[in-house]
Amino acid sequence: MITARIRSELPTLSGSLRKVGSYVLADPVGIAGTSAADLGRRTGTSQATVTRFCQALGLDSYQRLLLELAKEQGEKDDDAGRDRPLGPDIGPDDDLEHLISVVAQADLQALRSTRDQLDRTALESAAQALARARRIDVYGVGGSGVLARETEARLFGIGMPARGWTEVHAAETSAALLTPADAAVALSHSGRTREVLAPLRLAAERGATTIAITGDPRSPVAQAAGVHLTWTAAETSFRRGSFGARHSALLILDCLYARVAQLTYDRATASIALTAHISEDHAARPRRRS
Secondary structure, three states, X not given: OHHHHHXXXXXXXXXXXXHXXXXXXXXXXXXXXXXXXXXXXXXXXXXXXXXXXXXXXXXXXHHHHHHHHHHHHHXXXXXXXXXXOOOXXXXXXXXXXHHHHXXXXXXXXHHHHHHHHOOHHHHHHHHHHHHHOOOEEEEOOOHHHHHHHHHHHHHHHOOOOXXXXXXXXXXXXXXXXXXXXXXXXXXXXXXXXXXXXXXXXXXXXXXXXXXXXXXXXXXXXXXXOOEEEEOOOOOEOOEOHHHHHHHHHHXXXXXXXXXXXXXXXXXXXXXXXXXXXXXXXXXXXXXXXX
């Protein structure tokens, strides 16, 4: 969705470009039929600024922006029978039903946006690199550290030599030992976490394939990687930044994991078969009544 892309890019834009982006987000329907010059006047900028704003989004023209906005509005109209938009806010007097609806709607919207903007070519490149890697490093700290451990568990479970690193000294030590036969995955919502950026850069210096999964395609982490994938956050009251991005990040990781499993089908299915009994063996048995 184009509005999700604008919302994601907005914090990285300069003042005049941010004015245009904020105006479009405030009234995406209202700019239909306006020219780039009109939008420049409405935002106190210029036609050239509007053109640069479109280019910052990866669009080739202002007309393309209008087309993307019309397409998104059409999809919203098709979904008109579903829940009405609730917004991200949860007030102190809102009931539990409202809270559940706000959180669920935000997550569903973020998942759809992440799905729609997901770079298929980049996803395939990342999966191919992981499938053939001799060793896989995954870097993440804080909330992204949880995702790093989750990625390790998923890949390790299908026989991939993956390890999640959540401490910078250990991560850099591992990165320094990588080779061109290896791969490194960096996870960071902001894309500016130094503890993730440092080992990623070192892995690149060692010749490993580098993959970044972030919320900001223009961030240092994204720019340092050979392949980059972007997620969309689902922010609500009490849930900002990386917390609001967790489900979208897991969607990308799930797609990546499933594609790697598909590419390494024999090894993946054999690994799953060999380990399937473990959870069942550790399940508590109900007590027999005497």
